[in-house]
Amino acid sequence: MAGADVIIVCEAGKGQTEAANTRLIAIGEELTRHCSGRLLCLLAGHDIGTKAAELSRHVDEVCVADSPLLANYNPEAHLKIAQTLVEELQPRVVLFGHTFIGMDLAPRLASRLGVGVASNCFDVRIENDALSFMRPMYRGRINARVVMDFRPIIVTLQLGGAEPPAAGRAGTVRRIDVGPVENAKIKPLRTIEPAPTGIDIAKADIVVAGGRGIGEKQNFTLVAELAEALGGVPACSRPLVDMGWFGTSHQVGLSGNTVKPKLYIACGISGAVEHLHGMKESKTIVAINKDPDAPIFKVAHYGVVGDLNEIVPQLTREVRAVRGGKDPRRET
Amino acid sequence: MKIVTFAKHVPSSVVTPRIAHSGDRIDEDGLSHEVNEADLYAIEEALYQRSLHKGSVTAITIGPGRAKEALHIAYAKGVDQAIQVVDEALRGVNPVLNVMAAAKVVKKLEYDMIFAGIQAEDDLQGQFGIGLAEALGIPAVTAVTEIRASPGEKVATVMRELGGGFKEEIEVDLPCLLTIQFGIRRLRYTPVMAIVRSRSRKIEQVTVESLAIPTEGLQGNAPLRVMKLSYPEDGGRCELIRGSAEEAARKLVHKLVEAGVV
Ligand SMILES: Cc1cc2nc3c(=O)[nH]c(=O)nc-3n(C[C@H](O)[C@H](O)[C@H](O)COP(=O)(O)OP(=O)(O)OC[C@H]3O[C@@H](n4cnc5c(N)ncnc54)[C@H](O)[C@@H]3O)c2cc1C
Numbered sequence: 001m002a003g004a005d006v007i008i009v010c011e012a013g014k015g016q017t018e019a020a021n022t023r024l025i026a027i028g029e030e031l032t033r034h035c036s037g038r039l040l041c042l043l044a045g046h047d048i049g050t051k052a053a054e055l056s057r058h059v060d061e062v063c064v065a066d067s068p069l070l071a072n073y074n075p076e077a078h079l080k081i082a083q084t085l086v087e088e089l090q091p092r093v094v095l096f097g098h099t100f101i102g103m104d105l106a107p108r109l110a111s112r113l114g115v116g117v118a119s120n121c122f123d124v125r126i127e128n129d130a131l132s133f134m135r136p137m138y139r140g141r142i143n144a145r146v147v148m149d150f151r152p153i154i155v156t157l158q159l160g161g162a163e164p165p166a167a168g169r170a171g172t173v174r175r176i177d178v179g180p181v182e183n184a185k186i187k188p189l190r191t192i193e194p195a196p197t198g199i200d201i202a203k204a205d206i207v208v209a210g211g212r213g214i215g216e217k218q219n220f221t222l223v224a225e226l227a228e229a230l231g232g233v234p235a236c237s238r239p240l241v242d243m244g245w246f247g248t249s250h251q252v253g254l255s256g257n258t259v260k261p262k263l264y265i266a267c268g269i270s271g272a273v274e275h276l277h278g279m280k281e282s283k284t285i286v287a288i289n290k291d292p293d294a295p296i297f298k299v300a301h302y303g304v305v306g307d308l309n310e311i312v313p314q315l316t317r318e319v320r321a322v323r324g325g326k327d328p329r330r331e332t
Numbered sequence: 333m334k335i336v337t338f339a340k341h342v343p344s345s346v347v348t349p350r351i352a353h354s355g356d357r358i359d360e361d362g363l364s365h366e367v368n369e370a371d372l373y374a375i376e377e378a379l380y381q382r383s384l385h386k387g388s389v390t391a392i393t394i395g396p397g398r399a400k401e402a403l404h405i406a407y408a409k410g411v412d413q414a415i416q417v418v419d420e421a422l423r424g425v426n427p428v429l430n431v432m433a434a435a436k437v438v439k440k441l442e443y444d445m446i447f448a449g450i451q452a453e454d455d456l457q458g459q460f461g462i463g464l465a466e467a468l469g470i471p472a473v474t475a476v477t478e479i480r481a482s483p484g485e486k487v488a489t490v491m492r493e494l495g496g497g498f499k500e501e502i503e504v505d506l507p508c509l510l511t512i513q514f515g516i517r518r519l520r521y522t523p524v525m526a527i528v529r530s531r532s533r534k535i536e537q538v539t540v541e542s543l544a545i546p547t548e549g550l551q552g553n554a555p556l557r558v559m560k561l562s563y564p565e566d567g568g569r570c571e572l573i574r575g576s577a578e579e580a581a582r583k584l585v586h587k588l589v590e591a592g593v594v
């Protein structure tokens with residue numbers, strides 16, 4: 001039925017591709033089940049036949065735009081393809097992952113079609129055939145339930161949360177034409193991979209992260225010592241990278257690394273949406289923050305409200321005592 | 333090179349705004365505001381580009397009376413000109429109005445590059461820049477972390493983030509709009525005295541009403557409507573550990589040992 005279909009705009013590039021696609025399939029499934037429409041997928045990139053075949057097992061149709069023009073993320077070309085497809089298929093909903101590509105492409109498409117976009121959504125509600133979405137505002141301190149009165153409904157979805165759904169369909173794969181972009185004003189030159197640093201915080205079992213609440217660079221020692229006492233690795237939020245204290249390899253979050261350790265300790269980190277993105281699936285989360293309202297406490301299992309400069313050294317001492325390290329206090 | 337840079341006045345980062353009785357917006361009474369963080373980076377980058385290529389930087393805000401403060405700060409940082417679109421009715425938070433108003437004002441200016449923040453901390457939408465570029469018919473690149481402009485050749489080579497540490501190098505024709513990502517340049521400290529002094533500098537004000545913006549799509553049947561605001565629930569799962577630092581540390585480690593994670 002036209003007007004009930006859902007298009008998921010999957011990714012074939014580097015970065016958060018898998019997490020995005022998994023989430024898109026899960027929510028796309030849920031929506032099409034309720035709206036009794038088809039689940040369609042747009043996949044644009046270069047040399048993406050294998051990925052298209054993989055995705056076809058989860059959707060009714062994969063529309064593949066495969067061209068060297070799309071080897072790098074090409075905003076104008078990607079937009080043209082998405083717009084052509086949406087105008088042809090007239091879906092009810094178009095879903096993007098809240099990745100850097102989704103964040104770029106969804107508003108472009110919405111602008112062209114003259115509709116709105118709800119970005120960063122983490123929950124969908126379907127009531128009497130009406131769709132509403134939950135998204136954060138005010139740095140994640142408040143959530144908003146939003147609706148869109150125009151078609152198509154365009155949304156970017158936060159990644160994570162969903163289990164990879166079982167492959168339950170045998171969709172067709174349709175190639176779509178990729179013509180040149182006339183008078184291109186944006187020319188992608190190259191994609192640059194992160195330089196190997198030998199540091200992989202994603203593999204660690206225990207991660208102790210410091211944020212802007214650390215204050216001075218020298219105070220990061222407190223975080224590093226706690227990490228060492230626990231046999232874990234130190235990490236940080238983005239402002240510490242922006243201030244030049246660390247490289248991106250230490251950064252947790254949307255633009256850094258995604259970690260899922262068994263223990264994540266956040267010291268002086270407010271819990272902005274983009275930070276949570278990279279750690280909310282950790283098994284046990286501890287937050288130390290002087291602001292009792294900090295959003296980090298919404299995802300934490302244990303919280304200590306107070307000054308990290310006092311709490312973190314005590315924690316280190318206690319951990320050393322428990323794990324058999326030296327405890328200078330008890331020795332005297 | 334002429335640069336226009338946008339600065340939004342948003343609720344301060346350190347407090348949780350109160351939800352108004354109507355349930356669909358926040359209560360601004362007693363709330364303090366600050367310049368959106370990404371916009372500080374945009375201003376800093378604009379001034380840096382001016383230091384390389386000469387020219388001028390114009391800062392623009394859309395918002396109620398109090399939003400002037402964002403422009404005082406922009407002046408204190410060193411911009412050459414400041415314009416406020418005074419929007420008392422919608423207080424600078426209606427995305428459709430913001431884009432239409434910005435387009436009207438910018439069309440009267442000369443510019444090679446327009447900067448907006450990657451996202452505003454109040455609505456967390458990240459759409460204004462793209463919307464404005466579409467309205468002006470100029471190319472836009474988002475999440476930019478490095479700019480090498482050649483105004484003479486009407487082109488710039490920029491670096492943008494792709495997530496997970498990946499980046500992309502892009503060539504873009506001028507004039508263009510770039511949304512500026514955190515960290516593009518170190519933020520310099522702005523002395524309070526500089527802000528106080530800049531309060532006497534001229535801010536051009538235009539009211540939204542004087543821009544004759546069509547009102548459909550602004551209320552009611554809007555592209556994106558907030559039904560209800562709520563405070564996030566923690567599902568009751570965060571156990572707060574109380575006591576002195578020493579007690580809290582002991583209790584916490586005990587719990588972590590019990591849970592088998594330490
Ligand atoms: C597209 C995009 C991508 C992004 N990617 C990332 C990313 O990958 N990772 C990331 O982290 N951010 C990312 N950000 C930035 C993010 O929005 C936040 O700005 C950032 O996470 C804030 O870091 P923070 O919590 O360390 O700092 P703040 O938000 O400034 O929080 C500091 C916290 O420390 C507390 N504090 C201060 N002093 C003390 C003390 N003495 N003791 C205890 N607590 C104290 C404060 O109460 C506050 O909660 C991204 C943003 C955008 C727009």
Ligand SMILES: Nc1ncnc2c1ncn2[C@@H]1O[C@H](COP(=O)(O)O)[C@@H](O)[C@H]1O
Nearest residue numbers: 338339394424448449452457458459460
């Ligand atoms: N009312 C406003 N006044 C000035 N700049 C704005 C306004 N709204 C949005 N912007 C700019 O657009 C960016 C992204 O905003 P948004 O799309 O609301 O997330 C901000 O960082 C600002 O640079």
